Amino acid sequence: MADPADPTLQLGEVMSRVARQLQDEHGDIEATLQAIATSAVRVVPHAEECSISYVIGRSKIEPRAATSDLPRELDALQSRIGQGPCLDAVWEAEVVRVDDVAAEDRWPEFARQASEQGAGSMLCFRLFVTGDRLGAMNLYTHEPRAFDDESQEIGQMLAAHAAVALASAEHETHLRAGMDNRDLIGQAKGILMAQHRLTADQAFGVLSRVSQELNRKLVDVARELAETGAVPGSDRRRD
Incomplete structure (x- = not known):
């Protein structure tokens, strides 16, 4: 008999509840996006803030949902200065992890201003790619090196559930x-x-x-x- 205290089983139950919650928002894209952001902070270890953004043509970020002003401001910062994990690396990889924003050298100007605004570490997950539009789920903490392999693994699982729910909501809207x-x-x-x-x-x-x-x-x-x-x-x- 399986151990009810098995963390794998507990995670499976949590993800099932999240999937049901996302499906409950069927047909309402904005509500689904907000539910994804809220669920991410609740289930991904160490996540403190989340935003869902659409990246258009690798040059423009369209914020769609956020748990607070900080992720909205950081999305706007990337769009304004033309650099950052959502604008660049998520097109090349499904997951982008920034362990220490202040020390990040891939996007130096973003790193400087983001760390000044309070971002310590980040995890970005690709949700979908449609034409020149990409959907991304971005997790933030105020502390550097806060995210670990467990955070990344659970975040990827959530992103997979979220992508299905979002596709369903958009299909029903159409x-x-x-x-x-x-x-x-x-x-x-x-x-x-x-x-x-x-x-x-x-x-x-x-x-x-x-x-x-x-x-x-x-x-x-x-x-x-x-x-x-x-x-x-x-x-x-x-x-």
């Missing part, structure tokens, strides 16, 4: 957006059919032609028609 778009187009078609005694195909044809003439997305044309009751650009065409 599905919902698609359904909302279909509803808008359906409403716009219904208005045209009622106003002009058109068939459904004819109404859709009107929306498509207006979309092409105005160089606007079909769903945007449908939204304006549904909100105003008028075909976008109709005044201009009468002139």
Whole structure:
């Protein structure tokens, strides 16, 4: 029989609870991101602060969630000066560990300013890569050399769970957006059919032609028609 005090079993139970919590936020990307940040501080040994950031084109950091002002400020610092672990090394490795921020020589300007703001050590984990966009989970402590191999191992496990939960939330958000778009187009078609005694195909044809003439997305044309009751650009065409 397995020992209930076995730390491996305890870790497995913790990660299962975290996975369930992340799945509970399904369909809400911002809530999922915040849940990841909060869970990381709770389960990764020695972690004191966490941020979730999107890195765009290796040049810009978009903060998405944070447990306090410090990680937000350090994300902004990397974006402002154009260097740091999120902007560089996480593209090349799934995990970046900075044992002593003040002594770090890979990003000297970031290291100087980050240590002045109170960062002692860091752990950065890659969450996903989509095109030129990367998602990263960044852990901070105020003390240097605080993170150990256990911190890194558990952080990697959490990042794997988090990546799945985030992908699920984004997929559900896109599905919902698609359904909302279909509803808008359906409403716009219904208005045209009622106003002009058109068939459904004819109404859709009107929306498509207006979309092409105005160089606007079909769903945007449908939204304006549904909100105003008028075909976008109709005044201009009468002139």
